[in-house]
Amino acid sequence: MNELFTQLLTTAFLVTFIRSVVPLLLTAMGGLFSERSGVVNIALEGLIIFGALAGAVSTLVLEPVVGAAAPWLGWLAGMLVGGLIAWIHAVVSIKYRADQVISGTAINLLAAGVPPVILTALFGSSTESPKVEQALPLWGVGDLRFSPPVFFAFLTVIVTWYVLYRTPYGLRLRATGEQPGAAASMGVNVRRMRYSAVILSGILAGTAGVFLSIGNLDSYVRNISAGMGFIALAALIFGQWKPLGVLAATLLFGFLQALSITLGGTDLLPPTLVTALPYLITIIALIFTGRANAPKALGRPYEG
Amino acid sequence: MTHDPHPRPSQTAARIALAAATTAAAGMLLFPLATLGRGFTADAALLHLSGSVLNLTSNPETPLPAVGATVTLGWLTLALLAATIFGAVRRERWFWLTGLLSFLSALAAVLLLGGGLNSEMARVASDTALRPGAKRQLRNFYDGGGMHLGLVLPILGGLIAAGAGLSARPKVWDRLNRLRSLLVPAVAIGLAVVVGALVVLIVQPVVNLSGQPLTLWGSWLAKSDLVYFVYSSLFAPVTSLNPLLDSLKLATPLIFTGLSVAFAFRTGLFNIGAPGQLTMGAIGAMLVGVYAPAALGWLLLPLSVIAAGVGGALWGAIPGLLKARFGSSEVINTIMLNYIASAVFIFLIGTESFPFLGRTYNLPIKAEGFEPRSQELQEAAHLPTLLELLNVGRDGTVALSIGLLVALAAYFVARRLLRGRLHALIALAVAVVAGALTWRIGIPVQVAGSQLNASFLIALACVALFGTLMWRTATGYALRAVGHSPKAAEYGGISVARGTILAMTLAGMFAGLAGTHYVNGGALDEYRLKGNMPVNVGFDGIAVALMGQSTPGGVVAASLLFGTIDTGGVDVDQKLDKVNKDIVTVLKALIVLFIAAGGFLSRRVLDPPPPQLDAPGPAKAASGPEPLPNLGLTSTEVSNRAASDHSSAHKDSQA
Numbered sequence: 001m002n003e004l005f006t007q008l009l010t011t012a013f014l015v016t017f018i019r020s021v022v023p024l025l026l027t028a029m030g031g032l033f034s035e036r037s038g039v040v041n042i043a044l045e046g047l048i049i050f051g052a053l054a055g056a057v058s059t060l061v062l063e064p065v066v067g068a069a070a071p072w073l074g075w076l077a078g079m080l081v082g083g084l085i086a087w088i089h090a091v092v093s094i095k096y097r098a099d100q101v102i103s104g105t106a107i108n109l110l111a112a113g114v115p116p117v118i119l120t121a122l123f124g125s126s127t128e129s130p131k132v133e134q135a136l137p138l139w140g141v142g143d144l145r146f147s148p149p150v151f152f153a154f155l156t157v158i159v160t161w162y163v164l165y166r167t168p169y170g171l172r173l174r175a176t177g178e179q180p181g182a183a184a185s186m187g188v189n190v191r192r193m194r195y196s197a198v199i200l201s202g203i204l205a206g207t208a209g210v211f212l213s214i215g216n217l218d219s220y221v222r223n224i225s226a227g228m229g230f231i232a233l234a235a236l237i238f239g240q241w242k243p244l245g246v247l248a249a250t251l252l253f254g255f256l257q258a259l260s261i262t263l264g265g266t267d268l269l270p271p272t273l274v275t276a277l278p279y280l281i282t283i284i285a286l287i288f289t290g291r292a293n294a295p296k297a298l299g300r301p302y303e304g
Numbered sequence: 305m306t307h308d309p310h311p312r313p314s315q316t317a318a319r320i321a322l323a324a325a326t327t328a329a330a331g332m333l334l335f336p337l338a339t340l341g342r343g344f345t346a347d348a349a350l351l352h353l354s355g356s357v358l359n360l361t362s363n364p365e366t367p368l369p370a371v372g373a374t375v376t377l378g379w380l381t382l383a384l385l386a387a388t389i390f391g392a393v394r395r396e397r398w399f400w401l402t403g404l405l406s407f408l409s410a411l412a413a414v415l416l417l418g419g420g421l422n423s424e425m426a427r428v429a430s431d432t433a434l435r436p437g438a439k440r441q442l443r444n445f446y447d448g449g450g451m452h453l454g455l456v457l458p459i460l461g462g463l464i465a466a467g468a469g470l471s472a473r474p475k476v477w478d479r480l481n482r483l484r485s486l487l488v489p490a491v492a493i494g495l496a497v498v499v500g501a502l503v504v505l506i507v508q509p510v511v512n513l514s515g516q517p518l519t520l521w522g523s524w525l526a527k528s529d530l531v532y533f534v535y536s537s538l539f540a541p542v543t544s545l546n547p548l549l550d551s552l553k554l555a556t557p558l559i560f561t562g563l564s565v566a567f568a569f570r571t572g573l574f575n576i577g578a579p580g581q582l583t584m585g586a587i588g589a590m591l592v593g594v595y596a597p598a599a600l601g602w603l604l605l606p607l608s609v610i611a612a613g614v615g616g617a618l619w620g621a622i623p624g625l626l627k628a629r630f631g632s633s634e635v636i637n638t639i640m641l642n643y644i645a646s647a648v649f650i651f652l653i654g655t656e657s658f659p660f661l662g663r664t665y666n667l668p669i670k671a672e673g674f675e676p677r678s679q680e681l682q683e684a685a686h687l688p689t690l691l692e693l694l695n696v697g698r699d700g701t702v703a704l705s706i707g708l709l710v711a712l713a714a715y716f717v718a719r720r721l722l723r724g725r726l727h728a729l730i731a732l733a734v735a736v737v738a739g740a741l742t743w744r745i746g747i748p749v750q751v752a753g754s755q756l757n758a759s760f761l762i763a764l765a766c767v768a769l770f771g772t773l774m775w776r777t778a779t780g781y782a783l784r785a786v787g788h789s790p791k792a793a794e795y796g797g798i799s800v801a802r803g804t805i806l807a808m809t810l811a812g813m814f815a816g817l818a819g820t821h822y823v824n825g826g827a828l829d830e831y832r833l834k835g836n837m838p839v840n841v842g843f844d845g846i847a848v849a850l851m852g853q854s855t856p857g858g859v860v861a862a863s864l865l866f867g868t869i870d871t872g873g874v875d876v877d878q879k880l881d882k883v884n885k886d887i888v889t890v891l892k893a894l895i896v897l898f899i900a901a902g903g904f905l906s907r908r909v910l911d912p913p914p915p916q917l918d919a920p921g922p923a924k925a926a927s928g929p930e931p932l933p934n935l936g937l938t939s940t941e942v943s944n945r946a947a948s949d950h951s952s953a954h955k956d957s958q959a
Binding site: 042091092093096098101102103105106107108109110112113114116117118120121164227230233234237244266267268269270273274275276279280282283286287288289 | 379503506507508574576621626630632633635636637639640641643644647648650651653655656658659660661662664840843846850882883884886887889890891892893896897900901902952
């Protein structure tokens with residue numbers, strides 16, 4: 001067991017830990033906006049994939065033109081595409097009052113089909129993009145060096161907390177998720193609130209994808225998100241739809257993921273089974289939280 | 305009340321006919337009329353309505369079939385469509401006739417063209433036969449020919465216009481109204497096809513082997529040919545036997561997973577866990593099939609099949625239990641269980657040994673070699689292929705027994721005719737007798753070996769089980785009540801918790817049985833569990849269930865459609881360089897998205913307003929009931945058959 005602890009108390013583990021937390025945190029914060037407005041966003045997984053794809057592809061395309069600025073524009077593209085795909089989810093589930101879970105699942109299915117088509121058309125390979133020459137830069141000291149989305153992610157928590165609890169927009173957002181009818185009678189445009197929240201969730205999940213493709217790796221590969229969108233959703237539920245709770249939950253899940261990555265290289269446990277650990281813990285965690293504190297209008301199309 | 309023998313078509317019907325006929329007429333002018341032949345890399349010779357031929361093949365001297373009459377019939381069709389447009393604009397009573405005629409004349413053009421191509425094909429075949437030394441052609445050039453968008457659109461458009469025009473007659477309207485539930489899937493497929501076409505247009509450059517530069521008009525025709533080629537390949541397996549068997553093979557697991565998702569939907573649950581349940585079912589089938597004692601003999605196969613069902617059922621029961629006991633969302637839990645199942649799967653067949661707390665243990669399940677796969681199943685646990693099972697030919701000939709079809713037909717006829725308590729059982733007995741009597745009668749066929757196996761029959765049995773359980777038993781009633789309104793069910797004395805657990809367990813069992821197709825049926829090219837098992841079939845089950853509207857028959861139909869386009873996708877993958885079979889995945893995703901959005905149709909179309917809202921006042925009542933705006937029907941006529949509409953409206957308000 002000593003061996004285990006020495007492996008956990010290294011800088012390398014800390015770096016793995018933070019890198020596991022960041023995509024979960026960004027995605028879960030996005031999901032927070034969407035679900036607080038009353039729209040279930042199971043499409044987060046697909047949004048990450050679209051963000052990652054857009055980030056990598058636009059960086060590759062822009063590299064010869066703008067040089068070092070390419071990954072930054074790639075980040076922007078990832079946000080835009082994430083927002084655009086989320087907008088589709090919003091239209092289907094808000095305007096056409098579709099079952100939000102089914103609409104989200106459709107986006108996830110789309111994320112399984114569209115990237116291979118685009119990659120084949122552009123690069124001739126259906127599973128991965130070529131490597132980008134310049135990924136996002138790394139900031140920091142010594143071994144503790146991270147790409148900008150890492151700092152952005154932790155900043156997002158503070159901003160989200162402030163927006164949610166200290167601004168009129170946050171108040172309206174929370175009201176929309178709890179009692180859309182009451183909010184509407186107070187002059188809140190429920191649909192517009194929901195649209196903005198869902199698109200915001202797409203932008204943040206897109207950023208998570210950009211972090212994965214050009215912040216953490218240097219290319220888009222198939223299955224790059226590996227279920228992070230769903231774990232983020234579980235973290236959102238575990239964190240009781242509150243920014244600080246979600247932060248704590250993602251830290252826990254991130255720790256478990258980092259643990260499974262680190263343990264996978266040791267001879268303590270079968271590596272394939274260790275990868276299932278975060279999912280198992282998620283199920284157990286959900287037993288203790290359930291849907292008790294969910295926004296009351298969550299999953300219900302607004303009819304007004 | 306005076307009776308109007310020839311009521312005018314309603315405003316909406318005229319508009320639909322106008323749109324259909326205009327689209328068809330424009331399509332005839334803008335797209336090629338026919339493909340006269342197609343080479344191996346999708347290079348084609350295209351015929352336009354004007355009679356001009358665009359040859360994109362490498363051989364400019366290719367002899368082409370005579371097309372004179374086809375073009376003439378094309379012009380006739382265009383004239384008839386113009387008449388239909390004129391009639392629809394003026395809301396004439398006769399425009400259904402011109403619509404029907406344009407359908408017929410376009411059909412005649414297609415048949416004529418087919419005749420010409422057939423004689424060319426016969427010529428090439430005899431040519432090759434005359435020269436025995438000649439290299440065999442990979443594919444007959446004329447084999448890939450046939451109608452094109454310019455003839456498909458008038459066939460469809462004429463039919464729609466005729467239907468719209470005839471809908472003014474109550475009897476036809478009745479027939480059409482029964483098809484209302486097909487509206488959303490049909491529109492969703494149509495929209496998905498349009499979006500898919502745009503993707504193909506953007507992604508794939510024109511296939512031009514002629515060496516000649518294309519004019520703007522020529523490249524437009526060639527581009528539209530690409531779209532037509534992709535879709536005609538996707539839907540091609542319907543027309544010939546061997547690809548049809550292939551598509552049935554791909555449809556089999558979809559029936560299982562589609563039933564799984566549909567069963568949960570009926571109980572108000574969303575089962576995204578079919579991939580995991582399928583995996584666990586396959587593992588169960590493999591464990592019994594490989595490790596059960598050989599002394600069991602023929603019992604091995606049923607035990608292995610049961611193990612598949614049990615494996616899936618257990619994996620489905622977990623989220624059911626968690627939802628019933630702790631209220632945790634089955635959506636998230638089934639997704640998590642998918643990942644766990646996938647980890648277990650890789651653990652079992654990916655490694656021969658594993659470390660545990662510093663020691664290394666051996667795991668005997670993985671077979672020798674580099675590839676992740678299990679040991680092979682014992683011979684007794686193999687499912688026969690359907691061809692073996694149904695072959696009653698002698699002396700090496702292949703003859704498919706017609707017993708199964710006769711049994712099915714007998715069952716449905718007996719079900720229709722009989723009444724009384726035991727009618728289902730008697731019908732079943734009649735079917736068994738009829739099947740046994742006709743078993744030795746076979747139709748001789750020419751088929752290559754097909755992997756379509758007896759799990760297809762298990763799937764059909766599951767379809768029957770779904771239908772019987774859901775609509776013929778008290779349990780099914782309880783499950784549907786829970787799905788409609790959990791609170792009302794609870795007050796009605798139905799245990800929601802029990803229903804939830806039962807529904808998820810059975811849903812898991814359906815998905816788990818799909819494992820028999822892969823493991824016992826040898827659909828992975830070997831009778832074992834292999835790493836290339838396509839688990840995303842579980843997600844396709846969602847699309848299948850949605851498209852089949854969660855009815856057993858609908859699930860089968862949707863599975864067949866998806867099996868067909870999956871088979872066709874392989875063909876597209878081979879022939880075009882930039883479009884691969886992932887286009888099929890995109891289409892499926894779009895279909896789900898569009899069905900979720902109700903096909904972007906307005907609620908007035910999907911759920912006609914209940915007649916009492918439109919009840920005529922005293923003044924109106926004196927002059928007889930008014931036709932409702934969107935139906936062209938009077939309110940009394942509607943109220944006679946409002947029952948079904950009511951129930952669907954009720955369901956909507958629940959959601």
